[in-house]
Amino acid sequence: MTTSPVHTPDLPRPAPALAPGDFRARTIPAIQDAAYLASLKKVTQYYVVTAFLALFIGVLIGPLQAFNYAGINVYDNPILKALLKSYYQGLSLHGVLNALVFTQFFISGWLLYLPTRDMGAKINMKFAWGTYIMMTAGLLMAAVPLLLNKATLLYTFYPPMEGHWLFYVGATIMVAASLLVALQVIVTWIGWKKANPGKVTPLVTFMTVCTWMMWLVAALGLVGEALFVLIPWVFGLRPGVDPLIAKTLFWWTGHAIVYFWLLPAYISWYAFLPKQAGGRIVSEPLARLTFVMFLLNSTPVGIHHQYADPNISNVWKLIHMFLTFLVAIPSLLTAFSIAGALEDAARARGGRGAVGWIFKLPWGDPSVTGQILAMISFIGGGAGGIITASYAFSPVIHNTAWIPGHFHITVGTAVTLSFMAISFWLVPHLTGKRLAAPKLALSSVWLWFAGMMFFAVGMHWEGLLGIPRRALISATALPIYKEGSMHSQIPMALTGISGVILLVGGLMYFYVLFATLLSPRVDDGEVTTPLPYSDVISPAGSDLTRASTLVRTTEPLLALWVVALALVLLMYGPVVLRLIANASLVPGCDFFSVGAGGCR
Amino acid sequence: MAPRIQRLDHHTMEKYENIWFGIAVVMSVLLAVAVFASFLSGTIPRIEDEGGGGHHLEGVKNGRINSRNFAGTPFATPGLVDNKDGTYSAFVVARAFAFDPPVLKVPAGKPVTFYLTSADVLHGYYVEKTNVNATVVPGQVASFTTTFRSPGPLNIVCDEYCGVGHHNMLNKIIVEAPQP
Ligand SMILES: [Cu+2]
Numbered sequence: 001m002t003t004s005p006v007h008t009p010d011l012p013r014p015a016p017a018l019a020p021g022d023f024r025a026r027t028i029p030a031i032q033d034a035a036y037l038a039s040l041k042k043v044t045q046y047y048v049v050t051a052f053l054a055l056f057i058g059v060l061i062g063p064l065q066a067f068n069y070a071g072i073n074v075y076d077n078p079i080l081k082a083l084l085k086s087y088y089q090g091l092s093l094h095g096v097l098n099a100l101v102f103t104q105f106f107i108s109g110w111l112l113y114l115p116t117r118d119m120g121a122k123i124n125m126k127f128a129w130g131t132y133i134m135m136t137a138g139l140l141m142a143a144v145p146l147l148l149n150k151a152t153l154l155y156t157f158y159p160p161m162e163g164h165w166l167f168y169v170g171a172t173i174m175v176a177a178s179l180l181v182a183l184q185v186i187v188t189w190i191g192w193k194k195a196n197p198g199k200v201t202p203l204v205t206f207m208t209v210c211t212w213m214m215w216l217v218a219a220l221g222l223v224g225e226a227l228f229v230l231i232p233w234v235f236g237l238r239p240g241v242d243p244l245i246a247k248t249l250f251w252w253t254g255h256a257i258v259y260f261w262l263l264p265a266y267i268s269w270y271a272f273l274p275k276q277a278g279g280r281i282v283s284e285p286l287a288r289l290t291f292v293m294f295l296l297n298s299t300p301v302g303i304h305h306q307y308a309d310p311n312i313s314n315v316w317k318l319i320h321m322f323l324t325f326l327v328a329i330p331s332l333l334t335a336f337s338i339a340g341a342l343e344d345a346a347r348a349r350g351g352r353g354a355v356g357w358i359f360k361l362p363w364g365d366p367s368v369t370g371q372i373l374a375m376i377s378f379i380g381g382g383a384g385g386i387i388t389a390s391y392a393f394s395p396v397i398h399n400t401a402w403i404p405g406h407f408h409i410t411v412g413t414a415v416t417l418s419f420m421a422i423s424f425w426l427v428p429h430l431t432g433k434r435l436a437a438p439k440l441a442l443s444s445v446w447l448w449f450a451g452m453m454f455f456a457v458g459m460h461w462e463g464l465l466g467i468p469r470r471a472l473i474s475a476t477a478l479p480i481y482k483e484g485s486m487h488s489q490i491p492m493a494l495t496g497i498s499g500v501i502l503l504v505g506g507l508m509y510f511y512v513l514f515a516t517l518l519s520p521r522v523d524d525g526e527v528t529t530p531l532p533y534s535d536v537i538s539p540a541g542s543d544l545t546r547a548s549t550l551v552r553t554t555e556p557l558l559a560l561w562v563v564a565l566a567l568v569l570l571m572y573g574p575v576v577l578r579l580i581a582n583a584s585l586v587p588g589c590d591f592f593s594v595g596a597g598g599c600r
Numbered sequence: 601m602a603p604r605i606q607r608l609d610h611h612t613m614e615k616y617e618n619i620w621f622g623i624a625v626v627m628s629v630l631l632a633v634a635v636f637a638s639f640l641s642g643t644i645p646r647i648e649d650e651g652g653g654g655h656h657l658e659g660v661k662n663g664r665i666n667s668r669n670f671a672g673t674p675f676a677t678p679g680l681v682d683n684k685d686g687t688y689s690a691f692v693v694a695r696a697f698a699f700d701p702p703v704l705k706v707p708a709g710k711p712v713t714f715y716l717t718s719a720d721v722l723h724g725y726y727v728e729k730t731n732v733n734a735t736v737v738p739g740q741v742a743s744f745t746t747t748f749r750s751p752g753p754l755n756i757v758c759d760e761y762c763g764v765g766h767h768n769m770l771n772k773i774i775v776e777a778p779q780p
Contacts, residue, residue, distance in 0.1 A: 086764055154761050160738060161721045161763070243722055243737050282613055308724070308735045310716075310742035311663040313649045314639075321635060325628040332624040336617060344608045386631065392638040395645070395731040399724050399759035466728040468759040471767040478770050480755050538610045584664040584739035589696075589721050591763025596696040598763075599720055 017546040022539035025275065026202055028531065029120025039125045040116060041430045041525070043132055047109025048426065050136060051102045052513055055416070058097035059506040061090050063499035066455065069401060069462060070496025071482045073474035085149040087472040088592055093146055095155035099411060101139055103261045104174065106419050108135065108181045110264050110426075111208050115185050117531060118204040119192045127184055135177035141170025152592035154470060156250065157230075159241040162588030162600075165234040172226040179219055182212035190558075198544050200551055203284050204271050204533075210291035211263040213561040217568055218260060218299045221252025233588065240585030244311060248579060251302035252572055259298040259327070261411050263291070265418035269338045269371060275534035276368050276425070277361055279345025282337040284540035288554040290337075293330040295557075296564050300571030301327060304389045308398050311582070316575050317391060323571070324389040331382055338375060344537065366438055370421025370445035377452060378414035381406065384460070399470075402463025405456045413452045420509055421445060427516055429529040434522060436515035440508050447505025451498045458494030465491070645746040647734055657715065660741050665717055667738035675717055680706060688712045694723035694736040697765030699756055705774045708751045716742040724760030727773055735760055751777040 031037045061084075067074050068087060074080060075087045084090045108131070116123050144166055145151035151163035157171075189201070189209045201209070225246050233241040270287045274280050281287070303320035306312055343357055351357025362368050384406045387393055397403065428435055435441060465486045467473055473481045481488055523529070540551045547555075554560070589599040638644060649663070659665060659673030670676045674691045678700045681689040690712050693700045706712050716725050716736045723736040734742045748754075758769030 088761065088764065088766070156761075158722050158761075161761075242739065244740060247722075282608075283610075283617065286617060306735075308647060308733050310647055310735065310737060310740050311649055312647075314646055318636065318639065322632045325631050328628055329621075329624045332627075333617075333621065336620045340608060340613060340616075347607060390631065390635045391646075392635045392644055395733040398733045399726065466726070466755075466757065468724070468726065468757050470761045471759075473767055475767065476770065477768040478755075480757075480770060537608060537613060582662045582664055584667075586667045586738040589763075591696050591721060591765070595764050 017543075017548070018539055018541045022541050023536055025533040025535050026118075026204075028117055028533070031117075031120060031122075033122070036122065036125065040113065040123070040128070043125070043128050044109040044113040045427075045430045046132055047105050047112070048423065048430070049517065050139075051105035051109070051419075052423065052510075054097045054101040054105065054139075056506075056510050058094050058102065059502070059510075061094040062098075062506070063503045064090050065094060066495050066499025066502070068472060068474045069459060069467075070492045070499070071474045071488075072496065073472065075472070076475075086152065086592070088154070088470075089146075089149045089152045091470060092152045092154050096142070096146060098416070099155055099407075100171075101174075102419075103411070103415065104178050105135065105139075107260065107264045108132075108178050110419075110422070111211060111267075112181050112185060113430075114267065114531075115189065115205045115208040118202050118208075119188065121188045121192060123184060123188055127180075131177045131180045131184070134180070135174050138170045138173030138175075138177060142167050142174065143170070149593050156254070158250070159230065159233065159243050159246050160586050160588045160599075161592070162234060162590055165231075168226060168230050168234055172223075172231065175219060175222060175226075179216060179223075182216050185209060185212050186216075200540050200542050200544050200547055201555060201557075203281075203287060203540065204267065206288055206554075206557070207263070207267045207270065207291050209557055210295050211260065211267070213557060214256065214263070214295045214298050214564065215260045217295075217561070217564045218253050218256030220568070221249040221254075221299075221302070221572075224252075225249035238585065240587050242579070242583045242585055244309060245576070245579045245583060247309065248303070248306065248312070248572075248576060251305040252299065252568075253302075255302040255305060255324075256299040258407075258411060259294055261415045263294060265371075265374065265415050265422075266290075266334055268418060268422050269334070269375065270341075271534060272422075272532040273338070273368065273371050273534075274341040274345060275532040276365065276371075277342055277345035278349055279341045279343075280535040280537045282340040282344070283538040284536055285538065285548055285550040285554075286333060286337055288540065289550060290330040290333045292554045292557075292560055293333075294327070295560055296567060297323060297327050297330070299564070299568040301389075302572075303575065304391075304394075307391050307394045311579075312575060313578075316571075319571065321389060321391050325386065328382065328386055331378075335375075335379070335382075340537075341534075342372070364442065366435075366441035366445055367421045367424040369442060370424070370448075371418050373445055373449040374414045374417040374421065377409045377417070377449060377456075380456065381410035381414055385410065397463050399468055400463035401459045401467045401469050403469050405459025405461075405463060408452055408459070409456045413449065417445060417448050417452075420448070423513060425529055425532065427513070428523070429525040429531065431517070432521040432523045432525045432528075433516050433519045435512070436519055437512050441512045444505050444508035444512060447501055447508065451501030451505055453498075454494050454501060455498035458491040458496075458498060461491035462488060462495065643731075645732055645744040648743040657741070663741050663743070664739060665741055667717070667719060670717075670719070674715065680704060680712075686710065690714045692716045692725065692736075693719055694725065694758070694769075695719040696721065696763050697758070697769040699723075699725070699758070699769070699771040701771075703772045703774060704756075705776055706748055708748055708775045708777055710778075711745050711747045713745045714743060721762050722760045723758045723762050723769065726757045726759040728755045728757060730754070733759065748773070748775040751775045 145164035151167035301324040346357035346360040349360045351360030587600040718736045718738040754773045756771040
């Protein structure tokens with residue numbers, strides 16, 4: 001437990017709560033042990049590079065999906081057929097690699113490195129490397145059946161569609177490794193608290209610990225699904241599986257996971273982007289409040305993915321909907337803070353006018369530009385998310401092309417483009433290599449943004465017309481999507497064009513990344529590309545007893561974590577217990593490699 | 601003397617912060633109220649929970665059914681049933697890769713209560729141009745009531761991935777004008 005605010009007797013003249021130094025960018029404790037620092041940077045680099053390798057393969061498969069939604073089936077091409085057995089195998093790889101593997105590896109590296117540096121901590125490097133090796137081993141295990149068309153389950157792997165056991169075991173090991181990273185960071189932070197009694201946790205560490213704690217609550221659903229439902233079932237220890245229990249546990253994690261992807265981008269937007277743009281963090285206390293709201297409110301919302309499911313109480317569906325709307329609040333606060341920080345930056349650079357300042361932002365910097373474009377896409381993505389989460393509108397677009405349209409401008413742009421933009425300074429920082437072709441880097445983020453805008457318009461539109469997601473709509477037996485009354489030509493064209501733009505932008509990005517990685521080490525990253533800590537307009541201060549109420553209330557993260565856990569048990573417990581009491585087991589089926597008739 | 605650049609200060613920001621926070625909270629609550637109103641007014645064909653999921657049907661308990669054997673249940677003979685009181689029941693079985701019955705004829709302007717179940721994996725029951733959209737789960741009965749207003753054919757699209765033939769799982773509802 002963290003220290004509780006100590007009651008101090010009234011002093012005649014209270015010392016000022018904030019010191020001048022609190023307004024200046026944090027100076028992180030120096031790490032003297034060069035070998036340790038090199039090893040810490042190396043493991044981070046391994047995480048980040050593995051992440052981008054997964055994204056590279058995933059991005060190459062992306063246009064095939066976009067062409068399908070342009071009404072063009074490329075999966076019958078004989079060369080492609082040799083690699084991918086079906087559209088659904090391609091889609092499974094695309095989804096798993098981009099949404100699950102890329103995010104998890106990048107975040108594990110990013111959110112291990114940042115707090116360690118922020119606290120100047122000495123972590124156990126054997127443990128850190130162990131989790132990396134474990135995560136990679138899990139990935140490789142899951143990859144084998146995926147590549148052999150033995151786990152063409154899409155990234156939701158809803159039973160009773162049944163894949164090879166290696167997929168479930170590998171994926172579980174991969175997720176378990178991320179939980180170990182979370183524990184290592186939280187334990188390191190607890191050590192810091194012990195060594196620094198009465199001190200306010202520095203912002204970057206605070207946001208990171210919050211994110212990892214949220215993930216520990218969120219992941220419980222998936223861990224429960226894997227250990228108690230899927231793995232016993234695929235090994236034949238149970239006579240069947242209850243698809244609804246599995247789906248409910250999946251979405252316990254499945255919605256909160258989007259905040260697990262988003263918050264690491266927010267950390268960069270809050271803590272580092274202001275410096276990169278030439279401005280200051282608006283308010284540290286507000287940033288803390290935002291992250292605590294995410295810790296408490298991210299998980300008990302998952303049933304908004306199940307409005308269409310039978311036998312789940314409508315009361316719980318509405319409660320989860322209301323809680324989902326409440327998670328919009330910390331995102332709106334973030335929009336305020338970041339816009340404020342950017343405006344501060346632009347005005348410091350001579351920006352004028354109500355909106356004219358926008359043009360004074362450093363648009364020539366690919367890292368800044370990429371992150372700003374990521375935020376712009378999230379304005380649409382966030383608004384669309386609130387619409388999508390409403391029970392009134394959901395039935396119109398549930399499982400239509402609207403949904404991939406939505407998440408490509410949230411996770412596919414707000415998160416992915418932020419991570420790409422972060423890599424423009426993170427890779428040089430970690431490796432001491434210089435960013436290759438910065439102009440190409442700048443073009444790549446613009447193309448990614450433009451491509452995703454085309455994709456989003458095309459897919460949202462197709463969804464409103466009633467075209468389902470995750471279907472080979474370009475090769476249906478009945479031509480209901482391309483012909484007839486749907487008038488889908490324009491959105492289909494937009495989607496097709498987006499695939500080409502994204503492929504070009506993606507290839508440009510990966511050229512920059514690989515050229516940077518393969519170039520010789522020329523600098524000391526600590527000197528030439530230090531962590532971009534920012535000055536602060538409203539700091540939290542460093543002394544807990546003199547800090548504001550908001551800072552003191554948000555500081556005891558372990559207690560807040562227990563509240564988050566209690567909240568999710570309260571909001572999910574009754575639903576899951578009822579499902580278990582009424583469990584209805586059904587046999588597994590393989591309809592992706594065997595086809596109809598592939599049931600046990 | 602040139603004017604100094606006016607930078608944002610703590611007090612201004614705090615004031616705007618509070619206003620913005622208030623707007624965000626009010627907006628979230630209003631959204632929830634709006635949806636709650638449309639829920640109560642019945643504009644959404646809401647999916648019933650186990651209390652309403654066909655608990656009165658033969659072979660269905662708490663909305664659950666044996667997915668391996670529909671004998672003795674209304675799902676043994678899927679199709680439309682006239683309840684003779686102005687309402688109708690439609691029983692639909694989904695299995696890879698078609699719905700049974702393949703063409704469901706329903707009367708326009710009359711409430712139809714649907715009962716859906718799957719014989720194998722998850723499927724989705726999405727009727728184009730409507731807000732009928734339900735997950736069809738093996739071992740479970742999904743139930744909802746809706747009224748089709750205008751006569752004509754409508755495509756039924758399976759919108760939950762169900763295997764290699766998923767995209768071909770397309771059937772029809774024909775809404776028939778009331779007989780004079
Ligand atoms: Cu289907």
